[in-house]
Amino acid sequence: MTLEKLIFYVLAAVVLAAAVMVVTRRNPVHSALFLILAFFASSGIWLLAEAEFLAIVLVLVYVGAVMVLFLFVLMMLDIDIAVLRSGFIKMLPLGVVMAIAMAAELILIVGPGNFGLEKYAAPARHAADYSNTEELGSVLYTVYMYPFEIAAVILLVAIIAAIGLTMRRRTDTKFIDPSTQVVIKKGDDRIRMVSMDAEKG
Amino acid sequence: MQFDATQLIPVLPEISLLTLACLVLLVDLFIREEQRIASYVITQVGLLVTVAVTLAVASSETQILFDGSYIRDPMSDLLKVGVLLVTFISFLYAKDYLIQRDLFKGEFYTLGLFAVLGMTVMISANSFLTIYLGLELLALCLYALVAFNRDSPEGAEAGMKYFVLGALASGMLLYGISMIYGTTGTLQFDELAKVVSKGDMNEIVMIFGIVFLVIGLAFKLGAVPFHMWVPDVYHGAPTAVVAFLASAPKIAAFALAMRLLVDGLAELNGGWQGWQGMLIILAVLSMGVGNLIAIAQTNIKRMLAYSTISHVGFIMLGILAGTKEGYTAAMFYTLVYALMSAGAFGIIIALSRKGFEAENLDDMKGLNQRNPWFAGMMLLLMFSMAGVPPTVGFFAKLFVLDAVVSVDLTWLALVGVAFSIIGAFYYIRVVKLIYFDQPEDETPLSIGVDTQVMLSINGLSMLVLGLFPAGLLSLCAAAIGS
Known part of the structure; x- marks a missing residue:
């Protein structure tokens, strides 16, 4: 067995084990962390397949951005795992x-x-100075220009849809208005003197 | 390859739509609440301009651009014009509904226009990559539009269901595409057809690829047994959105089926191993389940959702015939169905008013006494859906059945006829409620003049197209190239 094969099997085993842990952990934060492990190991497999750019993007985008955001969401929401699992046994078969x-x-x-x-x-091995980032870049804006533009439009739609669905003007939210904050004057605007009778007894 | 600006000429409809959508997005930011009507006017005028642009670049030849990502052929010209006009009609019906419910926002038009862009991209796709991106663009806009009324829990639930099932369907589609790419080594439909005709592929992988492709397609079309989302989405979404969702995207779904199955894989349709057999199963189940369950519905939106499912079965009959005659018939059916569906939801919108949603079949009661003219229009639309001559729905069904019989699938045509007769029951029940029952609600209808005119044109077109079907049919035949 060559070293490369050994690395592949180790990484593949890590991916599988991490994936199993993602679905079996009770604590959703642990699940998310195992998912990050699975992403790391998959990016290692991609490196073995000479897809360096994709491997780096997987770590940067999925681990760096998506999963961190996901962890925030998990920690902010109070997820009752018992409710989520209530149909587990029934659906298991x-x-x-x-x-x-x-x-x-x-x-x-x-x-x-x-x-x-x-x-x-x-496929034949490429030389060490071969850059597949450059190769991707050279076709992305030429051969795949049309799909690339559509992908850009899809991202624009995602922004519009997300803002359209979540942004609402509520009258009862408390917020700070910077413009009134800066025009405030020393003295009466800052402190209000209230005269009260002293409490008795 | 050197870039040359004249290459962009066939893509002008898409460019025009994208410009329009961005224009509406920007203009809407800077106008005041009471000037919101400007977004609507720009959208509608822009849609008509895009129709003109599409007609201007239309020709009888086929052009393939962007290294094989994009195709402009007579079929794409006709379907694009169909999508744009049906969208125009449904946006017109939607306007008053949205204003009355405080939903009159720029996002409706922006998302709607991006959805139309997604549809035209799908219609003009020549590779798996482009068609998938077009599909996702359309689907993302529709998910957001379904949940557009944020104060409605049903809307949010429908949007969520649609999103989850849509994502699952996309996964299936991509899995199928990856298998087909794996064994043929190409994503372009014209290249794929060459590989398939040479037989330069692995049969088993190809069959499984097609199975996943057809499953994904059936999800998007809403064919049984992948139809579960359709009634919930129709029920939960605001009626104005449903009028759009139930009409124009059906034309795009037809284009999706044609591009995926006919452009690339036409030679693999034979027998039960090819996609013909899979479509037969889907078509029979769709016609059966759609028509039978529609009978039990009391909510008119749900009833029309099940009716959509049965119509999808009929469209599939035309496609699975695998002949140019069959494709022409399916295209005719799809265009006519989109028009009928927009009209039917237009009437439901017209029956609703602020604080009251016409949702139940009982709301149709005695429409003839409240407004005889629009009762007549609904009669024409319902007869057309049921396939009663001389309305156009009859000819749509006739052409499809004729195509199926001519490829020796007479039993399938008989099944289609049997289920249409069962289906006629619930359409004619609506007519009975309109003409022979007493109204429960005597309020006269308040419909804007523009909606009145458009509903009249829409209803009468059922009759006119039914009396003179040859024009549209010859357009469809020319588009298919027979």
């Missing part, structure tokens, strides 16, 4: 059957029988 069917199909269809090395030879 169906889930297991589905999972086995999907796994069997995956192995049959995209397994080595149809996509093995004897059918598709491994």
Whole structure:
């Protein structure tokens, strides 16, 4: 077994174990942390496949941004895990059957029988100074210009939809208005003297 | 390849729509609440301008651009014009509804226009990548529009359901696409057709790829057994949104089916192993379940949702025939259905008013006494949906059945006829409620003049197209290229 194979199997085992932990942990924060581990290990596998750019983006975007945001959400919301799991036992047999069917199909269809090395030879190794970031960049704005532009529009729609669905003007929210804050004058604006009778007894 | 600005000419409809959507987005930021009508006017004028642009770039030849991502052919021209006009109609119906419910906001038009852009991208897609992006653009806008009324818990629930199931369907579609790409090595539909005709692929992987592709497609079309979201979404979303959601996206879904199955995989339709067999199962189930469950509905929006499902079954019949005649018939059916559906929801919007939603079948009672003209329009729309001659719905069904019979699937045509007869019951029940029952609510209808004119045109078009179906049919035939 070459070193590369060894690294692959170790990383694959970590991904699988972390994925199992994500769905079995009781504490959602632990689940999220295991998901981060799964992302890290997958990015390692991508590095092995010479997809350096994707590997780095996976760590930067998913781990760095998406999962951190997700952890914030988890910690801010009071998630009752018992309620979420209430249908677990009832749905378990169906889930297991589905999972086995999907796994069997995956192995049959995209397994080595149809996509093995004897059918598709491994691509040639690139030299150490080969940059796939540059390769991606050179096709992204030429060959894939049209899909790239549509993806940009999709992001714009996501912003509009998110703001449209969540932003509402409530009259009862307490907020600070900076413009009134800065024009405030020393003296009466800051302190209000209230004369009260002294409490007795 | 050198970039040349003349390459952009066939893409002008999309460019025009994107410019329009961004314009509405910006203008809406700077206008006051009482000037909000400006967003609406810009949207409607822009849609008509885009129709003109689409017609200006239309031609009988096929152009493939952007390294094979984009295709402009006669089919895309006709379907784009259809989408734009139906959107125009549904936005017109929506206006008064939105104003009455304090939902008259720029986002409705921005999201609506981006949804239309997504539809045109799908219609003009020549690769799996473009068609998927167009689909997601459309779907994201629709999720937000369904939950548009934030004070309605039903709307939020419908939006959430639609979002989760839509994401699942996208996953299925992508899984299928990845398998097909894996075994053929191309994402472009024209290249794919060449690979398929050479047989240069792994059969098993291809079949499974098509299965996932068809499942994803069926989810998006709302075909049984992947239809669960349709009634909930129709029920929960604001009626104005449903008028849009139930009409124009159906044309885009037809384009999705045509591009995915016919452009790339036309040679794999034969027998039960190809997509024809899968579509037969979906079509029979859709016609059956859709028509039977619609009978039990008391909510008219849910009833029309199940009716959509059964109509989708009919559209599939045309596609699965696998002949140019069949595609033409399916296209005719889709365009006519989009028009009928917009009209039916237009009437429901017209029956509603501030503080009252016409949702139940009982709200239709005695419409003839309240407003005989619009009762007549609803009669035409319902007869057209049921397929009663001389309305256009009859010819739509006839052409589809004719195409199915001519490929020796007579039994399937018989099933279609049987379920249409069952379906006729609940359409005619609406007519009975309108003409033979006493109104429970005597309030006269208050409909704006623009809506009145458009509803009349929409209703009468059922009759006119039914009396003279040859014009639209020859347009469809020219678009398919037969």
